Amino acid sequence: MEEQRVPVVGPPQWWRSGPSWWRQEEQERWPWRSTLLVTAFVLVGSNFAAEEQAGERADLDAFARALLLVAGLLLLWRHRYPVAVAFGTAGAAMVYLGAGYPYGPVFLTVAISCFSAIVAGHRRAAWAAMGTLWVGHVLVAHWLYQWLPPSGDSAAPWGQEGVVAAWVVAIVALSELVRTRREQWARERAERAQAARRRADEERLRIARELHDVLAHSISVINVQAGVGLALLDTDPEQARTALTTIKAQSKEALGEVRQVLDTLRAPGDAPRAPAPGLGRLPELVDQAAGAGLTVDVRGTPPPLAPGTDLAAFRIVQEALTNVVRHSGSRHARVHLDHGGGTLRIRVDDDGPATGADAGGSGNGLAGMRERAAALGGTIEAGPRADGGFRVLAVLPLTTKEDDR
Structure with a gap:
């Protein structure tokens, strides 16, 4: 609607x-x-x-x-x-x-x-x-x-001087009124220009987050499948064919999502041609992670969410799983969804160990997750667990300020 x-x-x-x-x-x-x-x-x-x-x-x-x-x-x-x-x-x-x-x-x-x-x-x-x-x-x-x-x-006559003085006062009063109003016009123009620049910066960051999340996840899956295909090309051609098929499907999906993001740049006022992804596509995300060699257990079901919250939740899970594929030695991850008290809690765990200095993800990925959560009034906590694994915990409000308008 x-x-x-x-x-x-x-x-x-x-x-x-x-x-x-x-x-x-x-x-x-x-x-x-x-x-x-x-x-x-x-x-x-x-x-x-x-x-x-x-x-x-x-x-x-x-x-x-x-x-x-x-x-x-x-x-x-x-x-x-x-x-x-x-x-x-x-x-x-x-x-x-x-x-x-x-x-x-x-x-x-x-x-x-x-x-x-x-x-x-x-x-x-x-x-x-x-x-x-x-x-x-x-x-x-x-x-x-x-x-x-x-x-x-x-x-x-002295009365004439009073008339002249009254005209002088009237001119001064009108001039002061116009001067005050002119300064107000200038302030309002500056505020509108600043608001326009702020909206442009926010839109630029939003598009950057979308492109990062789409490309980081897809390229990670493609990279893993390409390695599998190269390794099995001579010994197991059928498995190599499966890897290449996954690469083709993943790259096609990535191109579609990138094209959708770029369409918003060409025609900002038009509605998107395809619905934005949400937690309803979580099974597809699990299948893509499985294609990259990662087993994902999902527990809990999400409640009906507003489109903005649904997209943010999906991207947070996608980025967290991408980081497990890229930066963790574990081939098993757990996604837990829980809602109550007006909030949706998303917890993504892996058992580690980290395979590089940037364990848990790159700075841009974690920053993008925090920006998405903060835009909705939520929070993100990400860091190593005491047992050596890594955890991402997102808390998103089920009702945002934008939904109340």
Whole structure:
């Protein structure tokens, strides 16, 4: 039965990783589209403002338009030099207001530059730029207006300064909110990338374990049968034929399992073409061990197991028997299966003696067994017995965390 995936309800994708327009602007070398749009808006809006404030403020002339153009085009460098652009736009706006030109969207360039500076982490510089502009406006509107154009101008009402201060606070608050959210986006992207790398490493280790277990067992049986075939080729051709038949069957099975593992690499999303092996194939494993000259006694029957637990149990028994064939002088092994208390206990014993320094198995084989057991919340104990043999004891939970989901 296929597992039904329930869609996870959560924030939209753009809220988790940032809006698409923001990510695109971050990747652009020069934000020229937004800069041209803002500059055009400032120039056109200032013309409308000049018509509305005719007679109250100085008319727009070439110098005023040059200041507006400079303030707008400075935004091209707001991502590369955010501090310089923040002070540059604030300076241009201050000169513009000091010359008595109409109030208008010139403040937009300051707001955007300071917004970019705060988002980039230059908070104090942006605050200083906006504070300098506000202090300069207070001086011009309440003191220096007497000596600056337009002539006959009066002091601005103090309520206007409150409105300006409110706009400054709003810009700072919005900028801080975006900066915080942007940092969160960056952390989430880094965490997703790290999780993807971790999943790739886990999958790589899983495939490595599968290939090791399949090839180690099959090659061990083939090696033993090849030795038997060579030894009996002249004296007992029929027995040599039996050994060659075992080699053929074992190599065919190994190729099939290796192909199944490799298919998961080619199409990770597809279901495997053949069911994964489990303890139901334990008699086949016993027959293969017998073909390698190892007699295996099996006691106990396994309970119904989840596919992951069943595969891990099969591979643990397979690796343990492979190690007996390769590294033990004993030609007899015992497999004992016992379950109770929510666990499956697998014990594999041989009577020894060890035939090499790496008795009990190679480091990779034992490490693979421990990794399989640990992934299910179980344990592996492997080591020599007091009587000279070797024992592998695996304890696997019958219900894993993945089964409870």
